[in-house]
Amino acid sequence: MSPALASDPRFTAVERTLKQYQYRPDALIEVLHVAQEAFGYLSDELMDHVARQLKVPLSRVYGVATFYHFFSLEPQGEHSCVVCTGTACYVKRSGEIVKRLEGEFGVKAGNTTADGKLTLSTVRCLGSCGLAPVVVLDGEIAGRNTPDSAAAAAHHLVAEGKPEKKPVAERPRRRGRRGGTP
Numbered sequence: 001m002s003p004a005l006a007s008d009p010r011f012t013a014v015e016r017t018l019k020q021y022q023y024r025p026d027a028l029i030e031v032l033h034v035a036q037e038a039f040g041y042l043s044d045e046l047m048d049h050v051a052r053q054l055k056v057p058l059s060r061v062y063g064v065a066t067f068y069h070f071f072s073l074e075p076q077g078e079h080s081c082v083v084c085t086g087t088a089c090y091v092k093r094s095g096e097i098v099k100r101l102e103g104e105f106g107v108k109a110g111n112t113t114a115d116g117k118l119t120l121s122t123v124r125c126l127g128s129c130g131l132a133p134v135v136v137l138d139g140e141i142a143g144r145n146t147p148d149s150a151a152a153a154a155h156h157l158v159a160e161g162k163p164e165k166k167p168v169a170e171r172p173r174r175r176g177r178r179g180g181t182p
């Protein structure tokens with residue numbers, strides 16, 4: 001582990017959680033959850049450390065980290081915009097919303113803008129199909145969007161500046177596009 005990571009105050013939360021769960025391998029999701037919250041994403045170094053401490057294969061850590069929607073392996077932007085591309089949303093033009101946002105912000109879905117302001121991503125069904133097409137902006141769900149309304153809301157969000165960090169109340173959510181168990 002690098003000295004930079006070891007001396008990072010955010011790392012304390014990860015260490016505390018490892019201890020709290022007595023380094024049990026079945027605490028993997030809880031530990032990754034805390035690491036994600038503390039750092040905003042799971043770096044290779046962090047995952048390697050967790051794998052060593054819990055004595056689980058690194059492949060297992062990567063498997064869990066890529067299986068759940070909550071986890072990210074890349075640094076995230078100040079703001080997040082997630083567009084649902086599940087069937088109900090797609091038939092109501094969510095594909096056009098994605099294209100519009102990609103064009104407006106100059107970024108492909110799944111990536112962060114060059115200035116680090118916005119991460120644009122897609123997800124397969126958020127379970128709010130009655131509100132289709134659904135867009136989630138910094139964790140706030142907005143329904144019945146159009147390309148215009150989604151673009152306006154995303155611009156408004158970015159113009160607001162850095163959001164307050166909110167506690168995460170939810171457990172990690174499975175990525176809809178994957179099947180099976182990690």
Ligand code: FES
Nearest residue numbers: 084086089126128
């Ligand atoms: S398909 Fe978008 S919320 Fe279900």
